[in-house]
Every structure is written in structure tokens, then in C-alpha cells.
Amino acid sequence: MPLHLTPEDARRYLESGEAPGPHLDVIGAMSAHAAAAGVRLGLFEALADGPRDLPELAAGLGADREGLRVLLGALAATGYLTSEPGGYALTAVSRPLLGGYGNTLLFWQEVLAGLWGGLEESVRSGRRGADFYTWMAGRPEVLARFQRLLQDQAGWLAEEIAAVVPLPDGASRLLDLGGGHARYSIAYCRDRPDLRATVVDLPSGLEAGRSAVESAGMSGRVTLLAGDILGDLPYRDQDAVLLFNLLHGFGEERASALLRAAARTLRPGGVALVLDRDPGHPGDAAARAFTPLFELNLHHTQGGRLYSPETVTRWLAEAGCHEPREYVLTRSPAHLLTVATRA
Numbered sequence: 001m002p003l004h005l006t007p008e009d010a011r012r013y014l015e016s017g018e019a020p021g022p023h024l025d026v027i028g029a030m031s032a033h034a035a036a037a038g039v040r041l042g043l044f045e046a047l048a049d050g051p052r053d054l055p056e057l058a059a060g061l062g063a064d065r066e067g068l069r070v071l072l073g074a075l076a077a078t079g080y081l082t083s084e085p086g087g088y089a090l091t092a093v094s095r096p097l098l099g100g101y102g103n104t105l106l107f108w109q110e111v112l113a114g115l116w117g118g119l120e121e122s123v124r125s126g127r128r129g130a131d132f133y134t135w136m137a138g139r140p141e142v143l144a145r146f147q148r149l150l151q152d153q154a155g156w157l158a159e160e161i162a163a164v165v166p167l168p169d170g171a172s173r174l175l176d177l178g179g180g181h182a183r184y185s186i187a188y189c190r191d192r193p194d195l196r197a198t199v200v201d202l203p204s205g206l207e208a209g210r211s212a213v214e215s216a217g218m219s220g221r222v223t224l225l226a227g228d229i230l231g232d233l234p235y236r237d238q239d240a241v242l243l244f245n246l247l248h249g250f251g252e253e254r255a256s257a258l259l260r261a262a263a264r265t266l267r268p269g270g271v272a273l274v275l276d277r278d279p280g281h282p283g284d285a286a287a288r289a290f291t292p293l294f295e296l297n298l299h300h301t302q303g304g305r306l307y308s309p310e311t312v313t314r315w316l317a318e319a320g321c322h323e324p325r326e327y328v329l330t331r332s333p334a335h336l337l338t339v340a341t342r343a
């Protein structure tokens, strides 16, 4: 909803209550759907090389001219396009849709449309209102978008983490729980020829890992295993165990039990690495709004939560992992990586 309010509009909608503030959210929801339709139609791609007028666009996209005119009007009114003498053109708001954010927008639009109905029920009952991974397993397109989102983030973070966060000297075994796409395991193995990694995930999560491991030439060193990490974890003597963006998918009891089970896979002196979004990170106004909404999504679709660094450290200590060290990542300050050593 890239609406630019004048100071007078902001006063009326956001401060005095003369105009209903929630109307801005209705506009935001409608414009997110309109922008998602534009991405699916290939509209923003069609404008990548410069302005186009309506007849050209309609012919190129195979769209009904009148339908497209109406969509273009909505997108121009909400800041996604400008209407110039030469035709419609992209704006600073819509340009990110040509890169990774087009995928992100479609993913969230699909999750909100498919799973957020009945949000009040999960709040009332305290139980999750949906089963995110089962829902996604039946929707290959959404699963592919989710995987791309994770891989984009890992593509950006894995290099920094593997360079900055050390493993114990001579480490040869790494266990990557819920590590699906395998990017973090691959990054750790890259400069450590003696290291082998085992990635455990649901079958749907491992598909992306298979091609990544192959194209990194790591088939002999990164093993992908389908399994439920909430069940028995029969791995032992690991030098390191990764729990990246994982605990947030579970309620307190399961998350802390998972951490204890993960710690039991370590040899004495092995390290547990926990990466997750820090709910206390201040960030900008968008991050301050997104983080609690993301947690609401976790609660509703997975029964999950965002856990504070203090909670994670306490659970690590209860699991027998001490001397916690925290790493703030320059590439994503909203994430915190906590490392603790098994006594």
C-alpha cells in the first residue's frame, strides 16, 4: 500500500480518528492482491525496458484491454506505476518486484489468502489454525516460492555465517536439522575439506537441497535424510548441530525439547548453533510491524513463536550447552545467531 499521505491526511486517518485508519489497511490488502495479479500476468516484467501504452501491453500480455486498463488504474493509484505520455512505467516501489520481491509478494499473498481465514480461532483456542507444511506439500508452486525465499536468504547469509562463526577445531561432523535446501551445510563444508554434513528435513524440504548439493559438487560430503526431527534423533558424536530458523516453527514445549534432543547429538565440546529472528531487534518502522505479524503467522499456521535470546540461552543451558556467544549478522541484523558448547 505505497500510499503517500499528506500531513493533513495523516492527521485525519492516523491521529484524530476523523477518518477511519483501518480503511488504509483495506486499501493495502486490495493493492497487494492487485500487485500480485500484475506479477502473475507478467505486467511488471513487460515494463522493465521502459514505458508501454495500454494497447501494446494488452497485446503482449494476452490480456483483455478493459480488464488491464482497470488494473493499471489501480496500480497507478497505489504507487506501483506512473501513467506518463509514453504509457505506463515502473516506479521505485514496483522495481523490486522484478527481483526476488515478486516471489516474496506472491508467497505472502498465497499464505494470507489460503491460511489466515479463521485467525481468531487459533487465538481463542491457543492451538494452530492450520498446518503450514502439510498445506504447502500439496501446493508445489507455493512450496517452490517458500524454498526460493529461504534460499535467497541463505544465499546472502551462509557465506557470512560460515566465515564468522567458527566450528570446533578439526570438526568432521555437522548435523543440519530442518536444513532442507542445504545451503548452510554446503557453506560450512566448502572451506573445510574434512567436514561432512547430514541434513535432516521433511521430504518436501529436501527437494531443493538435492540440486544444490549436486551443483556444489558435494554429493559425497553432504547427505540428505528425510525424517521427522520431532521424533527420535539417532545421531551422536556430532561436532556441530545447526538449528536455523527452526525453533520458531514450534511452541515452547516442542522447541525446548528439540533443543535438548539436538544437544544430545553432540560430543562433549561440540557446538549448537541457533539462528532465528530476534523479536527484540528494533529495526525500522516496517520491521517493527512485520516482526509481530510474522509471529502471528507462526502462531496461527504452525503453533510457533519467536523466542527471545534469553529464552534460547536458558534452553541451551538446560540442554547442557554453556558459554553462549551471540553473533549479530551484518547481512541481517534482525537475525541473531547463538552458539553454545556442550559441556
Ligand SMILES: C[S@@+](CC[C@H](N)C(=O)[O-])C[C@H]1O[C@@H](n2cnc3c(N)ncnc32)[C@H](O)[C@@H]1O
Binding pocket: 133, 150, 151, 154, 177, 178, 179, 180, 181, 200, 201, 202, 204, 205, 227, 228, 229, 230, 243, 244, 245, 246, 249
Ligand atoms: C523455516 S525453514 C528453515 C530452513 C533452513 N534451516 C533455513 O534456515 O533456511 C524450516 C525447515 O524445517 C523443516 N521442518 C519443519 N518441521 C519439521 C519436522 N517435523 N521434521 C523435519 N523437518 C521439519 C521444514 O521443512 C523447513 O525446511
